[in-house]
Amino acid sequence: MSGRLTITVNDILKAKNRIHSCVHTTPVFTSSTFDESYGRKFYFKAENLQKTGSFKARGALNAVTVLKEGESPPKGVVTHSSGNHGQALAWAARMRGLQCAVVAPNNSPNVKLDAIRGYGADIVICDPTPTSRQETCHRIGRERGFHFVPPYDHPDVIAGQGTLGAEFLEQIPELDAILVPTSGGGMVSGIAIAAQALKPDLKVFIVEPNGKDVEKCLRAGERLWPNPPRFLETIADGIRLQQLGHVTWPIIRELVQKDVFSVVLS
């Protein structure tokens, strides 16, 4: 347990109570065709049907709710992501009556920015560099009194994503393994924490785009990625980050399977 924030299944259960009435308990799909072709029983947890179109709504809403219920709630929240986390945070903020600003690079597709604006958030454009994103984000936070909610490296976000794992195990108690696509690692961390408490035998496996090299890092027990942080070449735009986060890394190193499924997605 060295080196990691103690996020426990209790945090996940509290998250569930906070978000339960606003997010969907998504269905689990099966396909007898798939099972016959691939020789096991597969269960597809349909987070594509979640509010805002991805699982990110869970973590974002949990984090925003904690802020709102805290002693001095901020006027709003801010993040840098033109993707699913940006939409999720915009939606979560609206659900809790907070303002929201999303910092997006000037080359973001309009359709994504429209989706975020559709949830009532303000878009602030920055240069397409990690430095500009962070600096703009900090500036907006200071100027407007908005609190920064990162996409994965935050215990409330991780606990929110963990509700997915707890739900899945309620729906399919016989699960032996869960395959989880991974970028910063918020979702796989949350799921792994839930699984460890609720079904210790269950194996959590990371699925990564080719080039992320997580298996090498896990087997060495070290962050072997080059700096500064890079994006991978992959059509799966939700999982382009090469590095796992700093809060998520120790959780994953401790709880997730060393065998990583690496998929060529370019």
Place this chain on the structure above:
Amino acid sequence: MASTLNGFPVTLDDVTSARDRILRHLHYTPVLTSSTFDSKYGRKFYFKAENFQKTGSFKSRGALNAVTKLVEEKQERVVGVTTHSSGNHGQALAWAAQHCGLPCNVIVPRNTPTVKIDAIKGYGADVTLCEPNPTSRAETCAAICSEKNYVYIPSADHYDVMAGQGTIALEFLEQVPMLDAILVAASAGGMVSGIACAAKQLKPEIKIFVVEPFGKDLERCLREGKRLWPEPPQYVDTIAEGIRIQQLGKLAFPIVLSLAEKEVFTTTNAQIVEGMRFAFERMKVVIEGASGAVIAAAMSKRLRRMDGRLRHVGVILCGGNVDIDHIPWLPTREA
């Protein structure tokens, strides 16, 4: 009830028996909602996702009920089943027959896309090609019946098929008891007949609205109480290939006349595409044209102007069997 109908040809008992026969082999499909859709269109909508059903459409319910009941009643004397359909019923019957261990022969027009023929063969049925007109389909099917002694299971005009489709309503009213209305697409009318019979017996005040492709002219027929369609039977020109039959079936017509609302929602190809796009983009579900038509009806100005007391409206997403290389708003992808 109109004088054309004496009681319900499909009773609640028929539908609950159907359910007992088929439920464990089929999916109890989820009901999806969209707060975006509700805010935009001013009511609470509930989408019954039969696109997730076994074989990709609701047709497996009616097919499995009909085949299972046939085997129960006739036992060893049933040697096989047959039908003519290039679409969802062909697949559904092939699947149902395989499920019951019976041979199946599906007659399909020779211009049917390979992907659909492969789907039918994938369930173990034989495929016989015929000319692409209603007469050739019927004649070829009749020939198979007599040659092989197979029983013909039609896609809609059969009370056991209707009873199977009626199980959709049993589920839907369990899942959403406050439904005030159900929008359902009709081709020959098997599904709307089954749903109307079941729903009206469970909740007489519920309103069943038919959704049609432009050119079916159903509202005129319902208002005049007569089959006004030309002979011989024609296809309607619509991108929604599941609802191309112009005429309601002979058994379906009196049921629809008696139990459905006279207001029929008519949808153009452009509206059908808009309905499909909403489902794909906002709801993240794959649906075929007929389902897009029902969403289009839910989006329509006509529904907007209707009684505000229809607060909870059911939308049947009847199927999701699209050729993913031929999506209407995308350029065709050559395999």
